[in-house]
Amino acid sequence: MATGDPTGADLTSGTTNGNTLPENPNFEEREITFDTPIELTSGVKYAIITNAAARTGAAQVHWAARADNPYANGSRYVSTDSGGSWVESSILDTWFKTKASGIVKDDGSFTPTGDVFTFDTTWNAQTFTASSTYTISSIVLNLQKLISGGGTPETVTVSIRATEGVPSKAINPTPTDAAADVTLDQATITWEDGGGATSYDVYYGDTPGSLTLVSSGQAGLSFTVDGITLGSPFDYLITRYWRIDAVNASGTTTGDEWSFVSIAFDQIRVSYRLISGGNGQGPYDSPPGVQGTDWEYTGESNMTTIKKLIAAANNTIWIEDI
Incomplete structure (x- = not known):
C-alpha cells in the first residue's frame, strides 16, 4: 500500500444516474451534490471515490483522465475489491472540481487524453489536497457511459473519503x-x-x-x-x-x-589515616603502606557494607536491595 491510500472512512457521499450520461466518446461535466456537506481542512489530503457497482449487463462508467500528472497535489488509485485495497498510478490523474455553495475551490480539471473505467468491484479514486478550509457541498466529474457491450449503468456513487498516510514516529x-x-x-x-x-x-x-x-x-x-x-x-x-x-x-x-x-554504585572506600600535619585536602592516591602528603592508606575497610539503596523524590521514597 502506498502512502496516502484512500483507506479511511467515507465522510460524505452523493449519487447520480449513470444511464443519463452521454455515450462514449462524449463526456459530460456532471455535478453531484453530497447528501451532507462536510468541512475540509486546509492542507489535508482527501480522496474522491467513484463506483458504478449498480449496472446491468457489461455497462461501464468512464472518468476522464490524463497520463502526464496534470494535478500535482494528488494521485489516481484503482481498487479491484470494492475499495478494500488500492493501487496507486502516480502519473495518472482524473478530472474533478470541488465546490462549496457553487464556488469552485479545488480544481483538477484539464484537457483529457484518456479515461479510466468503473464497474462492479472496480472502483476509482483521485486524491487531492484541500487548498483552504471550506465546506464541500458538491463535486463535478467528467464522465461518460460505455454500453457497446450491452446493459446500462445505473446509480453511480461518489464519496469523499479520508486518506491514511504512514504514521509519525513514536x-x-x-x-x-x-x-x-x-x-x-x-x-x-x-x-x-x-x-x-x-x-x-x-x-x-x-x-x-x-x-x-x-x-x-x-x-x-x-x-x-x-x-x-x-x-x-x-x-x-x-x-x-x-x-x-x-x-x-x-x-x-x-x-x-x-x-x-x-545507575552507578561506587565501591566502598577503604580506610585512610590522616598524617600528622596534613590538612585533609590531599588526594587518596597512595598505595598501601606508603605515606602520602595528607593521608596514609591502610589497605583496610572499616565500613559496613550497605545492603540497600534509598532515594527520595517527589514525596516518594524508593528502597532497592543491592
Missing part, C-alpha cells in the same frame, strides 16, 4: 533518551503515539544499530523488558538501546533509536 520515551539514572528494577519502557499508529514493533538490545525485535504488532504504549535477553534486572552501569516502530495500514515508520544507562 515520541516521549521513558526512560528519556540517554538517561543515566535508571534503577535496576525499572523493567517497563513507555512511549507516546506521534500520530496515526495502530500498533507498534518494539526493538531492544545492547548494540546500537543491531537491535532485536522483542514485540511485534502490539497495541499498547509500554513494554516490560523483564524476562527477555538483556532485560531487567540490570547490572550497574550498563547501556541498553531501544526503538519503537509505528505501524498502520499504509506502512511502518522506523522510530528513533533511544538509549539509557543504569
Whole structure:
C-alpha cells in the first residue's frame, strides 16, 4: 500500500444516474451534490471515490483522465475489491472540481487524453489536497457511459473519503533518551503515539544499530523488558538501546533509536589515616603502606557494607536491595 491510500472512512457521499450520461466518446461535466456537506481542512489530503457497482449487463462508467500528472497535489488509485485495497498510478490523474455553495475551490480539471473505467468491484479514486478550509457541498466529474457491450449503468456513487498516510514516529520515551539514572528494577519502557499508529514493533538490545525485535504488532504504549535477553534486572552501569516502530495500514515508520544507562554504585572506600600535619585536602592516591602528603592508606575497610539503596523524590521514597 502506498502512502496516502484512500483507506479511511467515507465522510460524505452523493449519487447520480449513470444511464443519463452521454455515450462514449462524449463526456459530460456532471455535478453531484453530497447528501451532507462536510468541512475540509486546509492542507489535508482527501480522496474522491467513484463506483458504478449498480449496472446491468457489461455497462461501464468512464472518468476522464490524463497520463502526464496534470494535478500535482494528488494521485489516481484503482481498487479491484470494492475499495478494500488500492493501487496507486502516480502519473495518472482524473478530472474533478470541488465546490462549496457553487464556488469552485479545488480544481483538477484539464484537457483529457484518456479515461479510466468503473464497474462492479472496480472502483476509482483521485486524491487531492484541500487548498483552504471550506465546506464541500458538491463535486463535478467528467464522465461518460460505455454500453457497446450491452446493459446500462445505473446509480453511480461518489464519496469523499479520508486518506491514511504512514504514521509519525513514536515520541516521549521513558526512560528519556540517554538517561543515566535508571534503577535496576525499572523493567517497563513507555512511549507516546506521534500520530496515526495502530500498533507498534518494539526493538531492544545492547548494540546500537543491531537491535532485536522483542514485540511485534502490539497495541499498547509500554513494554516490560523483564524476562527477555538483556532485560531487567540490570547490572550497574550498563547501556541498553531501544526503538519503537509505528505501524498502520499504509506502512511502518522506523522510530528513533533511544538509549539509557543504569545507575552507578561506587565501591566502598577503604580506610585512610590522616598524617600528622596534613590538612585533609590531599588526594587518596597512595598505595598501601606508603605515606602520602595528607593521608596514609591502610589497605583496610572499616565500613559496613550497605545492603540497600534509598532515594527520595517527589514525596516518594524508593528502597532497592543491592
